[in-house]
Structures are given as C-alpha cells and as structure tokens.
Amino acid sequence: MKKLMLGNEAFARGLYEAGCRFASSYPGTPSTEITETIAKYDEVYAEWAPNEKVAVESALGASFAGARAFAAMKHVGLNVAADPLYTAAYTGVNGGLVIAVADDPGMHSSQNEQDSRHHAIASKVPMLEPSDSQECKEFAMLGYDISEDFDTPVLIRTATRVAHSQSAVEQLPRQERELKPYVKNPQKYVMVPANARGKHVIVEERTKKLITYAETAPINKVEDNGSEIGVITCGAAYQYAKEALGDKVNYLKLGMTNPLPNQLFLDFAAKCKTVYIIEELDGILEQHAKALGIECKGKEIFGCIGELNQVIIAEKLLGTAPEVTPYPEQLPIRPPVMCAGCPHRGVFYTLAKHKITVSGDIGCYTLGAAKPLESIDWTICMGSSISCLHGYNKILNEKSQNKTVAVIGDSTFIHTGLNSLVNVAYNASNSTVIILDNSITGMTGHQQNPTTGKNLKGDPAAAVDLEALCHAIGIKRVRVADPYHLAEMEQAITEELAVDEPSVIISRRPCALLKYVKHNPPLHVESDKCRSCKMCLKLGCPAISMKDGKACIDHTQCVGCGICGELCKFGAIAK
Amino acid sequence: METKSIMIVGVGGQGSLLASRILGNVLLQQGYEVKVSEVHGMSQRGGSVVTYVKYGDAVYSPVVEKGEADVIISFELLEAARWAVCLKKGGKIVTSTQTLDPMPVITGAASYPEGIIENLKGMGIDVTAVDALSLAEQAGSAKASNVVLMGVVSKKMDFDEAVWQEALNQCVPPKFIEMNRKAFALGREA
Numbered sequence: 228m229k230k231l232m233l234g235n236e237a238f239a240r241g242l243y244e245a246g247c248r249f250a251s252s253y254p255g256t257p258s259t260e261i262t263e264t265i266a267k268y269d270e271v272y273a274e275w276a277p278n279e280k281v282a283v284e285s286a287l288g289a290s291f292a293g294a295r296a297f298a299a300m301k302h303v304g305l306n307v308a309a310d311p312l313y314t315a316a317y318t319g320v321n322g323g324l325v326i327a328v329a330d331d332p333g334m335h336s337s338q339n340e341q342d343s344r345h346h347a348i349a350s351k352v353p354m355l356e357p358s359d360s361q362e363c364k365e366f367a368m369l370g371y372d373i374s375e376d377f378d379t380p381v382l383i384r385t386a387t388r389v390a391h392s393q394s395a396v397e398q399l400p401r402q403e404r405e406l407k408p409y410v411k412n413p414q415k416y417v418m419v420p421a422n423a424r425g426k427h428v429i430v431e432e433r434t435k436k437l438i439t440y441a442e443t444a445p446i447n448k449v450e451d452n453g454s455e456i457g458v459i460t461c462g463a464a465y466q467y468a469k470e471a472l473g474d475k476v477n478y479l480k481l482g483m484t485n486p487l488p489n490q491l492f493l494d495f496a497a498k499c500k501t502v503y504i505i506e507e508l509d510g511i512l513e514q515h516a517k518a519l520g521i522e523c524k525g526k527e528i529f530g531c532i533g534e535l536n537q538v539i540i541a542e543k544l545l546g547t548a549p550e551v552t553p554y555p556e557q558l559p560i561r562p563p564v565m566c567a568g569c570p571h572r573g574v575f576y577t578l579a580k581h582k583i584t585v586s587g588d589i590g591c592y593t594l595g596a597a598k599p600l601e602s603i604d605w606t607i608c609m610g611s612s613i614s615c616l617h618g619y620n621k622i623l624n625e626k627s628q629n630k631t632v633a634v635i636g637d638s639t640f641i642h643t644g645l646n647s648l649v650n651v652a653y654n655a656s657n658s659t660v661i662i663l664d665n666s667i668t669g670m671t672g673h674q675q676n677p678t679t680g681k682n683l684k685g686d687p688a689a690a691v692d693l694e695a696l697c698h699a700i701g702i703k704r705v706r707v708a709d710p711y712h713l714a715e716m717e718q719a720i721t722e723e724l725a726v727d728e729p730s731v732i733i734s735r736r737p738c739a740l741l742k743y744v745k746h747n748p749p750l751h752v753e754s755d756k757c758r759s760c761k762m763c764l765k766l767g768c769p770a771i772s773m774k775d776g777k778a779c780i781d782h783t784q785c786v787g788c789g790i791c792g793e794l795c796k797f798g799a800i801a802k
Numbered sequence: 803m804e805t806k807s808i809m810i811v812g813v814g815g816q817g818s819l820l821a822s823r824i825l826g827n828v829l830l831q832q833g834y835e836v837k838v839s840e841v842h843g844m845s846q847r848g849g850s851v852v853t854y855v856k857y858g859d860a861v862y863s864p865v866v867e868k869g870e871a872d873v874i875i876s877f878e879l880l881e882a883a884r885w886a887v888c889l890k891k892g893g894k895i896v897t898s899t900q901t902l903d904p905m906p907v908i909t910g911a912a913s914y915p916e917g918i919i920e921n922l923k924g925m926g927i928d929v930t931a932v933d934a935l936s937l938a939e940q941a942g943s944a945k946a947s948n949v950v951l952m953g954v955v956s957k958k959m960d961f962d963e964a965v966w967q968e969a970l971n972q973c974v975p976p977k978f979i980e981m982n983r984k985a986f987a988l989g990r991e992a
Contacts, residue, residue: 229830231823231826231827231830231836231838233840256842257842259842260842335841336842359837387841388839388864388865391839391840391841391842392837392838392839392840392864393823393826393836393837393838393839393840394835394836394837394838394861394864395830395835395836463864466862466863466864467862467863467865469862469863470805470862470863471863534865536863536865536867537862537863537865537867538867538868538869538870548869549867549868549869549870549890550869550890550891551868551869551887552869552886552887552889552891552925552926553887554883554884554886554887554921554922554925555921555924555925556883556915556921558880558883558884558915559880559904559906559907559911559912559913559914559915560850560904560906561813561848561849561850561880561881561884561904561905562849562904562905563814563847563848563849564847564848564849564905565847565848566815566847566848591847594847597905598905598906598909598911599905599908599909670847671842672842761910764908764909764910767905767908767909768908769848769902769903769905769908771908772903772907772908773908773910781902783935783944784902
C-alpha cells in the first residue's frame with residue numbers, strides 16, 4: 228500500500244531499501260528529516276556530525292570500508308563539505324556514496340539562494356534531481372548504482388518543495404548488501420600529486436561515460452505530446468510546468484542534471500519550433516542548450532530569483548491568470564519571532580539596552596535582528612560571528628572592543644565557531660563571545676549535538692564541556708550566566724566587555740520548547756497596577772500585548788519565564 | 803476529477819503540520835492522488851505559516867497560488883484575512899476566532915484589524931467561524947485547536963467519519979488520542 232511521505236522521508240526509505248548502512252549529516256532546512264528518518268531503521272548506523280565536512284568525510288570512510296554510505300546537508304552546508312567532495316570526486320568510492328543537498332529557492336529558511344548544481348559541475352560529480360517523493364526514493368536507490376558503476380560520489384539535489392512536500396510512495400523490502408572488501412590501492416585513494424594527476428584523467432573519462440549514460444538514462448524522460456512547443460525542465464519546476472501547461476507542450480524532464488546529455492537535447496529541440504527552459508534559480512540547463520546551438524528562452528522570461536510556480540508559468544507563457552479578489556484593507560505583517568520563554572530574549576534585551584554591536588550567527592537567535600530588539604548587526608554563515616568580530620576588533624581596537632560581542636548557539640559553535648574562537652585566543656583580539664547554550668540545535672527542529680549529551684538515536688553520549696573547552700584553547704575568562712536573570716546577564720556582559728582580554732560568556736538555559744523543560748504557570752497582569760509604560764513590550768515577547776490600554780499576557784503562549792516581571796517597575800506582572 | 807486545493811494557515815507553532823497530515827491521510831484513503839506541502843524552519847517560529855493540501859486524479863504542483871484555493875482552514879483570524887486572496891471565486895473559509903497579535907501590533911507600529919469576518923463575507927466568501935480555542939481547552943488542551951478545526955471541516959466534506967477517525971489514529975500519538983478524539987467530536991458538533 229502506498230504511503231504519504233515527505234520527499235525527505237521517501238529519500239530515507241530509498242537509502243534504506245538500497246542497503247545503505249551508514250549516514251552522517253549535519254541538520255539544515257530543508258534536508259534534516261532525511262537523516263532523522265533513516266535513524267529509525269535499525270539496520271542503518273546514523274549520526275549527527277559536528278558539521279557537513281565531517282559528515283561527508285565520515286561517509287567517505289564508510290564507503291572505503293565497503294558500505295553504502297550517505298551524508299545530507301542544505302545547500303550552504305555543501306560549501307562546508309566542498310573540500311572533501313572535490314577530492315572524493317577523484318578517489319571515487321568502494322561502497323556507493325550518495326550525498327543529498329537541499330536547495331532553498333525563495334529562501335524560506337536560508338541566508339542565500341545558491342544553486343547547488345554549480346558544485347556538481349565544478350566537482351565533476353554526477354547529480355540527480357527528483358521532483359516528487361516517489362522519485363526521491365527511486366533516485367536515492369539509483370544514486371547508489373551510479374556511484375558504484377561509475378566509481379564516483381553522487382549528489383542528489385532536492386529543493387524545499389520536493390523535500391517538504393508529501394506524496395504517495397510505494398515501499399519495498401530492503402535489499403541487504405555484503406560489504407565490499409577494502410583493497411589497498413594508493414593510486415586510487417592517496418591523493419598526492421603523482422596519483423591525483425592520474426585520477427584527473429580518469430575523472431574526465433568518467434564524465435564522458437556519464438554523458439553517454441545520460442543520453443539514454445530512463446530518468447531523462449521525453450514526453451512527446453505532439454506539440455510544436457518544447458519545455459526542458461527538472462526538479463520541482465517540472466511539476467509547476469505540468470500543472471500550468473499540461474499536455475499542451477512536449478517535455479524533456481531531466482532527472483540527471485550533471486552531466487547533461489547533448490544528443491538528447493538536440494533531438495528534442497529539433498522536433499519543436501519553440502523551446503522554453505523552465506528551471507528554478509540559475510540558467511544551467513539553458514546555458515547547456517545554448518552552447519549546443521539550440522535557440523531557446525528561459526531566464527529572460529522567468530529570471531533567476533525565488534521559486535517558480537504554476538501561476539508564473541501560465542502567466543508568462545499562456546498569458547492567463549486566475550481571478551483574484553484582494554482583502555479590502557492593508558494587513559500587518561507577521562514575521563517570525565523568538566518564542567515566548569525563549570532564553571535568547573534576555574541576552575538580546577540586555578545587548579540592545581547597552582547598544583552593543585552584535586556579530587550574529589545562524590540559528591533561532593538570528594531573530595534577535597528583528598524588531599523590537601534589532602540587536603544584531605550582521606549575519607553571514609555558520610561560525611562567522613566569532614571570526615567577523617575578531618577582524619572587526621583587530622581594526623577598530625579600543626574603539627570597538629568594549630562595545631561589541633559575538634553571539635553563537637551551542638550547535639553552531641561546535642560546527643565551525645570553535646576554529647574561530649581558537650583564532651581569537653591565538654591571535655589575541657580583545658573579543659567577547661556569548662555562546663547561547665540552549666542545549667539543542669533549535670531552528671532545524673531540535674536535533675541533538677555534541678554538547679547535549681545525547682546522540683541522534685537519543686542514547687547517552689559524551690558531552691562537550693564548553694567551559695573546559697574554552698579554557699583549553701586559551702580563553703582565560705569563561706563564565707556562565709542565566710538569561711532568565713536579567714541582572715545576572717547584564718553584570719556578566721558589562722564586566723566581560725570591560726576587561727582587556729578575550730572572554731566567553733555561556734548563556735545557559737534550555738530551549739523553552741524542549742519537552743523535558745518544566746514551565747512555570749502563565750503570568751498575568753494586575754491591571755490596577757499596570758501604568759501602561761510598555762516597558763514589558765520592549766522584550767518583543769509574542770505573549771505580551773496591549774489590550775484596552777493595559778499590558779496583557781496571553782495564557783496560551785506564556786511559559787512563565789518571568790523576565791517581563793523583572794522589568795516591570797510597578798510589580799504589575801504576577802504569578 | 804479536477805484538482806482541489808486546500809490551504810491550512812495560521813501562526814507558526816499552532817499545529818498546522820498535524821492538521822495537514824490528518825487531512826492528507828483522509829484523502830489518500832479515499833483513493834485520490836494527494837500532495838501536501840509544508841513549511842519547516844524559520845517561519846515556524848511564530849511567523850505566518852501556510853500548508854497546502856491538493857488532491858484529485860493527478861496532482862502536479864504541490865503549491866497553491868492566489869485565486870486557486872477551494873477551501874482555507876485558518877487557526878487565527880488575521881491569517882484568514884491574509885490568505886483570503888488565495889481563494890477561488892465561491893471558495894470557503896473555516897476559521898478559528900482566536901487572535902494572536904503579530905509583532906508590529908505588539909510594538910505599536912500597527913493595530914490588529916477589526917471586522918475581519920464581515921470583510922471576508924463582503925468578499926463573497928462562505929465563512930464558518932468557530933471558537934476552536936475554547937473547544938480545545940474543553941477537550942483538555944489549547945494545543946488541540948487544530949483537531950477541533952479538522953472536526954469542523956469533516957462536516958463539510960463528503961467522507962465517512964470512520965475515515966477521519968482512522969486518520970486520527972494514524973497521525974496522533976496513542977497517549978494523546980482520547981483528548982484529540984474529544985476535540986474532533988467538539989469540532990463536528992460546533
């Protein structure tokens with residue numbers, strides 16, 4: 228019987244059925260649920276790695292040991308893992324190696340909109356691209372066959388609307404696979420220049436063979452509807468095009484987007500008077516078609532920004548649009564906010580109050596940039612808060628070092644912040660770093676990490692001792708403060724900013740959404756005591772608003788953290 | 803059958819994922835091709851969230867755009883207003899009367915719009931408004947508003963109640979099933 232599955236769940240099912248034995252990933256929206264799902268199968272060893280580079284290297288090692296192995300990450304995670312990827316492209320594999328990379332057109336939960344197909348092209352690694360959940364499963368399985376047949380890692384690219392859409396999937400039994408014996412072979416595995424030169428030749432030959440494969444691969448499908456119009460497409464864009472254009476056009480749907488076939492493009496185009504290329508983000512299919520001399524239109528119509536959908540395609544190509552009735556008034560926006568009881572709030576309130584310049588990082592706490600706290604000055608990528616602060620302070624020195632901090636979550640700190648903190652200690656910038664330790668990887672939906680004391684399967688694991696770690700790399704001033712106690716947090720921040728040496732403040736309080744966290748009863752406002760000063764509203768807590776001129780706390784949201792009560796000068800907020 | 807489009811809208815954290823799973827499960831049991839598109843990650847943190855559920859003989863795109871939805875199920879009034887533009891002519895809205903102030907309202911930069919239900923009716927929309935929060939609290943938890951609304955919606959669709967009950971069994975963890983059955987029943991009676 229078919230089951231509704233997220234693309235990510237189906238992907239995991241495909242890995243399982245194909246006999247995958249090893250998965251190592253770092254969480255990242257929209258890729259996270261692949262690894263969470265595969266961890267539920269007892270036959271597969273699955274782990275959260277500290278970052279994507281570690282994940283891919285670990286998966287490569289498992290492949291050398293003869294297992295079918297896997298690593299998953301979001302698009303920006305592949306940048307972190309690019310180093311092992313580009314050389315694994317040379318060594319090839321022993322057991323098959325599949326790497327999932329999830330792009331985020333429209334940036335639902337990302338800091339940029341990069342197109343991962345560029346990495347496949349640049350690393351000379353084949354890339355498959357499913358367009359629904361059933362294909363996620365099938366392509367994951369096919370990925371292993373291609374990996375082993377062509378001796379290469381295989382990238383499988385999804386996007387938000389594939390990864391996070393559910394559609395029906397046929398489940399089949401697992402095909403158990405023997406480990407392939409590891410045979411010592413330095414020419415293949417030791418990438419010193421003398422060996423790598425030989426391997427580069429093999430990589431180029433492999434690409435030629437893969438192009439031949441792509442010419443007739445069943446996942447590169449032609450749908451001939453007898454039309455004079457041809458559409459070349461891939462991934463989610465295929466689904467949008469099918470919905471908008473139905474059987475009115477012919478399709479060349481590419482399930483393999485690197486390397487691309489030549490003759491298949493030419494033969495398809497030869498039968499059409501007009502060719503459109505419909506692809507999200509960059510014009511990669513289009514550039515290939517144009518290099519082959521095919522006259523076609525793509526990015527000049529659709530652009531390379533944001534997601535496509537069926538309405539955009541119908542409007543641009545058919546000139547039709549659905550009838551729309553707008554709501555008669557302008558409505559206030561509802562941006563994401565830090566949750567009620569979020570431990571990060573006390574830190575950002577204090578930083579905003581003292582007008583501190585804040586070097587931000589990637590996680591829930593990026594929401595400290597939003598109104599009304601507006602505390603964060605810049606956010607780039609995982610781990611960058613500490614290194615950016617270091618460079619900033621090295622230039623501005625006494626002009627900046629007593630009024631700037633870096634903020635970074637526990638998981639992000641372990642991911643790549645640690646290297647940056649080593650640099651702060653080693654090259655001695657007078658920087659203050661606040662590790663926002665909420666005992667979980669929050670934004671991606673509560674994954675364990677090396678600081679939490681649990682592993683992916685929920686079993687007890689070694690926990691990084693953050694205080695000892697910071698001391699060990701040469702930071703002498705390390706202190707812990709509770710962000711629910713504003714006075715304690717304020718004292719920690721002002722004191723550490725005042726000293727003339729690097730320092731770390733660990734703001735420690737578990738995420739309010741964690742199931743084991745016991746909440747206090749909701750607070751309420753004693754209206755007669757409330758003077759409507761709106762001091763409590765400065766926290767940006769979604770549970771507090773003004774009703775009939777007085778502050779009011781929504782009992783369905785409040786978790787009783789109490790920091791609004793600490794701020795109220797009139798004692799109007801009561802338990 | 804022509805593809806039908808349902809949107810489930812609300813505020814991140816209100817439980818739209820469970821609602822979409824229940825609905826998707828019901829539709830799959832009826833033999834339709836089904837696609838459900840969810841949003842995870844940052845927008846789940848108290849932002850405006852939308853989940854799409856599409857079903858029919860063949861469903862391609864998982865997303866629903868302006869002017870395409872047959873039904874909107876809303877957990878919050880302002881969100882019902884925000885997404886109403888996505889309805890087809892003759893579309894329906896089933897909404898909770900719960901209101902949650904968005905940050906611009908909390909900071910005083912904007913005020914919470916008034917007369918939303920009247921405005922929606924004025925747009926020619928068939929509106930069903932239910933105090934799902936009170937009913938959920940009556941069932942045992944404010945968090946069950948999503949299942950109360952599923953109860954309301956179940957009365958408006960032509961599927962046997964048994965199919966909905968089966969979907970509840972499949973989507974809700976056993977220790978919460980009794981409370982959710984009660985919430986569903988209160989929604990059906992509303």
